Amino acid sequence: MSAPAARPRHPPRTTTGPRSPLLEIDLSAVAANTRHFTHTTGGEVMAVVKADGFGHGLDRMARTALANGATWLGATSIAEAVQARAADADAPVLSWLNPVDADVTTACEHRIDLAVPSGRHLAAVVESCTRSGHRARVHLQLDTGMARDGAAPHEWPELMATARHAERAGHITVEGVMGHLPRAGEPGPSPNTTGRQEFLRGVALAEQAGLRPSVRHLAATAATLTDPDTHLDLVRIGAGLAGIDPSGSTRLRPALRLTAPVVQVRRVPAGTGLGYGHTHVTDRATNLALLPIGYADGVPRAASNRAQVTVAGRRCPVVGMISMDQLVADLGDQLVEPDTEAVVFGPGEEGEPTVDDWARWADTIPHEIVTGIGHRVRRSMR
Incomplete structure (x- = not known):
C-alpha cells in the first residue's frame, strides 16, 4: 500500500460560544489526491463531481481538481453538469445518466457532452438537434458486464450504425465510447479482463462503422489504481478525489x-436505559454526552451501539439508538463541559474515527457516508 502525502495535524479548537455540527472540507487533500491520479495514469483524468462533489461541494471539488491536473469534469444529470460548467468555462463536461426526454438543448447550449446508452436515447438526441440546429457531442455508453447503464452487447452494431448516420447528417459528433467495470474494486487485473475485452470489442465495432471517437474511457477510481490496462485515453475519478x-x-x-458540540452531560446510575427501545442499558454508573447530530444529518442509524466518537481526545462508544437529531456517547468517568467539541469522524491521524470506520459500523461503503451528510450541517473550507 503506497503511503499518503504528509498531512498537517489539525489545530486545537477554542470555545468561542455556542456551536453546531460542522463539516470541514480540506481542499488540500482533494488537490493531493488529484495529483496522485494524474501521476498514476498516462491518460487524462476526469474529475467526477456528482452528488455535490461526493459531499465536498461540486464547485470546490471541480475547481480544485482542475487546478491540480484533471482536464475533464463528469456528472450524472444535465443539471449537475450545468453546475460543473459554471465552475469552469473551458473544460469538457460529460453527463451520463439522463432519461430519454432529457433537455438536450440545454446540454448543447452549455457545451455538455451526453452519454447515449441506447438507440432510443440516441434517437431523442438526434430529434432534439434536428429541431434546434445544435450538434451534440455524445459518448456511446456500452454495458460491459453490469446489466445496468449502457447498451447491451447485441445492440451495439445498430447503435454504431445509427450514430455514424447521425454524425454524417451533422446532428452529433461521437466524441467518446465509455463503459464501466463491474468488479473494479477487486485488486488486480484478472477480475476486469472480461469487461475490458468486451469494451475493446465495442470500440472496434465503432471504428468498423466509421466512427473515430477521441476518448475511450472505462476505468473509475479502483481500476485506475489497480489495473493500468484499463486506463485507455481517460480515467474517471470521483471517490478517489474524496480520499x-x-x-x-x-x-x-x-x-x-x-x-x-456536546450540548449536555449527565451522570446516570447502572441500569439506566438509553433512547428509543432501551437498546442499551448501562452496566455501571457513567457520564453521558448528548450530541446534536443524528440520522437526518447523515449519521447512519445502522451504526447505533457500534460506532464511536472522540470527545476530549478519547474515543467513546455511541450508546442507544441514533435518533433523527441526536446521539449519546458514553464518557465513562470522563467529565467534560457542555460545548466541548466531539469529533464524529476525520482523517484519522489523531486517532479519531474515520469515514471507513463509520462505513464498517453501518455495514455500508464510505461513499454513502460522505455523500449523506445533510445540508443543515454547516460547511467550512480549510
Whole structure:
C-alpha cells in the first residue's frame, strides 16, 4: 500500500460560544489526491463531481481538481453538469445518466457532452438537434458486464450504425465510447479482463462503422489504481478525489472532518436505559454526552451501539439508538463541559474515527457516508 502525502495535524479548537455540527472540507487533500491520479495514469483524468462533489461541494471539488491536473469534469444529470460548467468555462463536461426526454438543448447550449446508452436515447438526441440546429457531442455508453447503464452487447452494431448516420447528417459528433467495470474494486487485473475485452470489442465495432471517437474511457477510481490496462485515453475519478479507494490498495487523503458540540452531560446510575427501545442499558454508573447530530444529518442509524466518537481526545462508544437529531456517547468517568467539541469522524491521524470506520459500523461503503451528510450541517473550507 503506497503511503499518503504528509498531512498537517489539525489545530486545537477554542470555545468561542455556542456551536453546531460542522463539516470541514480540506481542499488540500482533494488537490493531493488529484495529483496522485494524474501521476498514476498516462491518460487524462476526469474529475467526477456528482452528488455535490461526493459531499465536498461540486464547485470546490471541480475547481480544485482542475487546478491540480484533471482536464475533464463528469456528472450524472444535465443539471449537475450545468453546475460543473459554471465552475469552469473551458473544460469538457460529460453527463451520463439522463432519461430519454432529457433537455438536450440545454446540454448543447452549455457545451455538455451526453452519454447515449441506447438507440432510443440516441434517437431523442438526434430529434432534439434536428429541431434546434445544435450538434451534440455524445459518448456511446456500452454495458460491459453490469446489466445496468449502457447498451447491451447485441445492440451495439445498430447503435454504431445509427450514430455514424447521425454524425454524417451533422446532428452529433461521437466524441467518446465509455463503459464501466463491474468488479473494479477487486485488486488486480484478472477480475476486469472480461469487461475490458468486451469494451475493446465495442470500440472496434465503432471504428468498423466509421466512427473515430477521441476518448475511450472505462476505468473509475479502483481500476485506475489497480489495473493500468484499463486506463485507455481517460480515467474517471470521483471517490478517489474524496480520499476513498474502493480497492483497498492505496492510502489516499480523506478530506472531511465532522464535529459536533456536546450540548449536555449527565451522570446516570447502572441500569439506566438509553433512547428509543432501551437498546442499551448501562452496566455501571457513567457520564453521558448528548450530541446534536443524528440520522437526518447523515449519521447512519445502522451504526447505533457500534460506532464511536472522540470527545476530549478519547474515543467513546455511541450508546442507544441514533435518533433523527441526536446521539449519546458514553464518557465513562470522563467529565467534560457542555460545548466541548466531539469529533464524529476525520482523517484519522489523531486517532479519531474515520469515514471507513463509520462505513464498517453501518455495514455500508464510505461513499454513502460522505455523500449523506445533510445540508443543515454547516460547511467550512480549510
